[in-house]
Each structure stands twice: as structure tokens, then as C-alpha cells.
Amino acid sequence: MKKGKQLKLKVQLLSYKMVLLTIVLLIGYGCDTDDTQTVVTFTELTFQEEFDTDGTPSTATWNYDIGTGLDGWGNQELQYYTDRPENITVNNGVLIITANQEDFNGAGYTSARITTKDIFEQQYGRFEARIRAPFGPGLWPAFWMLGANSDEVVWPACGEIDIMEIRGQNPSILVGSVHGPGYSAGEAISKDYDLVNDRFDTGFHVFGIEWGPKYVNYYVDDVLYSQITPEDVTGEWIFDDQPFYIILNVAVGGTFPGPPNADTRFPQTMLVDYVRAYK
């Protein structure tokens, strides 16, 4: 954990705001150069999904992962993923992934998971999405990436970058992680960000990374809260080798959040306003 670096730098979506905040930073942090980091700003749009067309997200842009995977997608997750509108649809310019409590093909919950595998894959750049999270114990929304060779090698050799993961029982805590050989699952290189006096399920927030050679920078809204570099990982750095693809999903239960309980309210929805990538 590099607490000292948190909050010290601001990633800007638009340049004119950057000037403003630069001034704020100059005033606020003055000569405190020890915490300075280099933030690469990627501005050339390479992928843009605004969810402007009502109905089911297009299979030209998204793959649907269906079912329960192997061992609940490797995490003992409890949901069955479908492509039904009850679980995934676009309405009023927003993607809605809905986790329902229902008996379905042997599972007690349903939800949805979409990916850009073999459709949009990119090495390095900025990947961001504007999302309102679901809430409640056992809910596990995620905006994340896997290495393009995820079907050819055994996870975590392909690498995984988790841009946004939230445990529904911690509605104010964002988790940003990387997984690789020697540092996966419970041993992932992770950092929490506490949205003090606010929550991720009551409004939209922008979650993003800027990924370049030997670093992944994590930001939420205008706050850069984490940088992960080869020095931080307890194994081989595998994020300079291949393109990654994007995944959006809402899991129920599993090793990360634990199971839902009597306080968990269903249905739960994750709203996604847009997903964009830049290089």
C-alpha cells in the first residue's frame, strides 16, 4: 500500500479542467515532489460503446458468456449468466445488468457477463467506464480485463487487470487489482479506495486505468489512487506482452464477496453509461 501517493495526483478527462486542477495541485502540494508520478494521458479514442441503442447489446461488439463456467467461473460464483433481457438490456442510453434471485438451470441466481474478446483487444492505453454499482452482501460487480490468450493458457498466466471490483457489502470501497503468476486470487496485487462520505451504488462514477509499459495507473472520477508497477508484483510482470480485452459483469457470491444473505435485496442492477478506450 502506498498511502502517501493516494490523492496526490489527478487524472483529467478534459484538458481545460486539467489546467484548473494543476493550479489546485500547485497550491495544495507545492514542492512536495517526492510523490510526483508520471501520468500518461491517452487521448486517441479506439473503442467507444455509449449504449445508445435500446435492446440487447450488439453481438458485433460484445460476446455473451453463458452459464456457470467451471466451478462458478473459477470463483464458486452462484449465478447463471444468460443473455436474456431480464439479465441484460440497454434502456435510455444505459446498459443494465440485472442480478436476479431465481431458480434457473440449477443455479439460485441469474445475471450477465459480456466481453470484447476477439472483437476489441488492445495493449496499453486508457480504459474507462461510467458505472453505477449494485449493492448488498454477496454482490460482485466488475469492470475488468483479461489477456487475449486467456483460452490458450491457464489463468492467471494470461494476466488480469481489474479496473473496478466492489463487494456489495462495502458500497464505498473500490478495489483495483492485477493478477498474474504468483500473485492471483487472494494474493492479487490490490488497492482499495474509500469514497469517503459517498457510495458507488447511489450515483455514477468513472472508473479507469491508464496502462503503459511497466505500469498500470488506477483512477476513479478525478482521483488517481493507485499505481502498480513490476516492483509491486510478487511474480513475473506479464502486462507488456499482449493485448487485453474488456469484461463487464455482475457476479453473485463467490470467493471475493462471500455469499449473499438475508439483507441482500434482489433484483440488483449495475448501470453502465459508457465504455471507452484510448491509446
Place this chain on the structure above:
Amino acid sequence: MKKERNIYSKIALLLGFILALSVGCEREVSDDVEFAAFGNNPDVFIDGFSGGLEYLPFAGSKLDAFTVDSDESYQGDSSMRFDVPNEGDPSGSFAGAIFPDNGGRDLTGYDALTFWAKATKAATINEIGFGNDFGANKFLVTKQNLRISTTWTKYIIPIPDPFKLTVEKGLFWYSEGPEDGDGYTFWIDELQFENLGTVAQPQPAIFNGVDETSQTFIGITSTVIGLTQTFNLATGIDQTVTAAPSYFTFSSTDVDVARVNELGEIAVVGTGTAKITATLGGVSAKGSLTIESLGTFLAAPTPPARDAGDVISIFSDAYTNVPVDFYNGFFAPFQTTLGGADLNINGDNIIKYTELNFVASEFKNPTVDATPMTHLHVDIQVQEAIDSGDFIRIELGDFGPNSAFGGGDDSSGSVTIDGTALLNNQWVSLDIPLDDFSGLTSRSNLAQIFFISDATISTILVDNMYFYR
């Protein structure tokens, strides 16, 4: 983009402030300006009483249960100490008090009352909250059964709807009795209203979130109960508090049938069906009450006082009833009759049967020896037009010496009441000599009373069903 507007508005504010400082001209406040009349001090007890705060213990409570403790605190140099008495303590049977600021405070800018607490042992505080001012308690909030432990822990009591608290006097209250007979001590510190920003996902409820149905009559009043507000806290847990009716906005789907006021009092004013629902802070409450008003109700005549030895009551509020297994056996497959002893009108229990073809009340545990009795009394109100040929046959069943149905020793007898002897929407009191039940060879093991209409009459009320002499 909302974010940028915020930033710019802050800049504008800042610039405005700088300008104001630089220009520095003084002006009278315009007549349009209205200042808030009430302070918004969030502090209740930090290291002592906040300004205006008073201590008023409940009558019957241990009056000195509360003290300011300067030896124990979560932060600062003192805390609130509460000594819950042992059972039988002559100084009071429980600890309980309100802490009002009778000047009133504007709490609209906060979303919760928070405090740190610890106790000499793990315990459950019966009631703790705010909004109690020894007045109307209009915006009373109670957290029931708050579990506390022996280590300082922060507790959050959410405000159901902060916009209601423009002038709140009741800043804090509690009531706690001994735990399993034993008193103990708990401390509260840093008691204050806060704007946490993480009190979210409201889920109000009335009738404890259940959709209920009630049959009633014109003139009967009742109250919306089971009023709660639930928020999800930053810890992921749902916190449910009991909320006073005035936090809710109630409505009735048909005000010509039932009306509901801001205190949740329901008045039935006409015949028909109306559904009572509510919202809190613009969020629909779970739960409702569907009222089926049957119109004007007149109770059956109250039975005369009788010595206990002169009456065997199966169903009445005037006498003590013998053990009854049921007032509707739902005998499959031929019985259509629904309902039973489920009407209660101002404390008057009444049986209502619908879709009647036949129905039995059974009292076989033990069976009843009505040998000394001379009559069966029953009040019947038919709730529909009575046609020619309609009837209700009353049948008594005796289970014989084996006190069980069947076995070759049972007997039964019946008396048929012709429709002409019954009245629509009016009680008819029947006193039938037991000797008229021809075929009933014994009444020393009575166990059943049947009403049989063969569907000629389908809806009846029944009251005051007893044997007497």
C-alpha cells in the same frame, strides 16, 4: 457533466467571496431574505451537554440512571453513563429518559444520529433513538433491540427523511431494562447528528412490508402499524428503525370507502374496497392494507350473564369458550366453505363464512357433555338476499363413548331453519331446544356443530354459539 458544474459553481462562489471582500460595501439585508429560525447544531453530547440540551427521565424509571462520567470516554474527557438497575431496584425498574432541546433544531442537513457506545457486558438496549419530546413525538424514531458490546463501537441510527426535521426538539432518547434480571452499565459518547453520505437505498415499509387484507364495517377505525424505514449503511448492513407515521404520506385508493390521515389513522366511511398505501421521502413503502368494508355493522345482542355451570360456550366473547379444534374443518373434497373465526370488530370476535355449502366447528379435545343443558343458542346474520327455498340446517354431532369420530357409537341430529326465519344483514337469535335435534341419541360426547345450506345461502356471520340451561 454535473461534476464540472460543481467545480465552476465553487469557483464562482470563491470569486464572489473575494470580490465581496475586496469591494467591502455594507448593505441592509433585503426584505425577501428569511433567516432560518432554528439552529442546526449537530452536537448532542460530545464532552458535555450541548447548548439547550435537557435531561428528563421517564416516570417509573431510575431517575439517577444517567450521569456524566469523567472517568470513561471514547474521546475527550467525559461520556454519558447509564446505570441500568437490577430487577426489583426500589429506585426504579428500568433506565429511560429523553434529552430534548426545547428550542428546537433544524436537522435537515443530517442523515443519521451517531454515537459510540460500550457496556460492562454484551447487552441489548430495548429502545434507543430520537424524536421523543414528551409532546406529540411526531417524528419519533426508535431502533429496537440495539446490540452493544464491551468495546467502544460506533452505532448509526438513520433519519427516515431528514427534510421533515426542520424543528426537532427530541434529540435523543432511550429505554432499557435489566438483562435477565441483572442491571449493568453502558456508556455513550460523541452523540451527534451527522451527514454521513453513506446512508442509502431507503426501503420504507408499512404493515411490516406485508400486503394485508381486512374485512370491516363503516365507522370502524384502525391504525397503520408496522411502520419502518430501512437504509443500507456503509458497512453493508441494513439498518431498520421504527418511524413515526408523520414521516409517511398515506393514501387510499377510494376515499369514499376509507380515509387515512397523516397519523396513519384509517376511518372506514363507506361500503366497498379501498387499498391503503404509503410513501416515505418519495419512495413507495412495501406493504399495504386492502380494506373490504361490508357496510354498516351492528353487533349481535350481548348474551345475558349466566353462572359458569349453566353454559357451555363454543364461540362467544361473553363466556369462556371450551377448547375448540376449529371453526372450519375445510373438509375435502365436497366442502366449498371459506372463512372462520377471523373477524374482530372492536374486540367483538365474529365468525364469517363465505361460499357456504356446509361447515363444521369441532370440539373433541375433550368432547362436551351437554346432557344437563337444554338449549343451543346461536346468532346468525345472512349477508345476502334470502330467496325462497333458502335454509340453514344446524346439525349436532356426538362422538359416543369412544369420544372419537366413527366406531359405530356416533349419533347426530339436525334442525332446519327456513329462510323465512332469517334476515338479510340483520342478526337473528336462535334458541333451539336440544330435544328438537331428533336422532341425536346422546349429548354426553358432543363434538361437532354443522351449518349446512347446500349453497342456498353462501355468506353468513355467526356469533354467540353456546349450550345453556
